[in-house]
Amino acid sequence: MSDEEAFLARLRDLVGAVHDSAGLAGFCWTQLTDTLQEKNGLLDEHRRTNADVDVVRRIIVGAEPDQPND
Known part of the structure; x- marks a missing residue:
């Protein structure tokens, strides 16, 4: 699992x-x-995004379909 995938799973x-x-x-x-x-x-720490901003937005507003967090 990549750092971005782990971040999004958490x-x-x-x-x-x-x-x-x-x-x-x-x-x-x-x-x-x-x-x-x-x-x-x-x-x-270098001010680069940890994950795709659109995916983060969808997670926060509850607009992302359910996905397993393997």
Whole structure:
């Protein structure tokens, strides 16, 4: 699995839990860019996207068809 695939799989899991929860109305992404120690951002430490921005958008708004996260 590539870094981008792993990033998208984690994002699907996390955002999917928000979409599936009756008790949550949203979330806040607190790390825009990665650092040398943490890999949680939309951008890497060199300010390049970690994944296709359109795919990230579809995941966040819930417009992506269900896909297995293998």
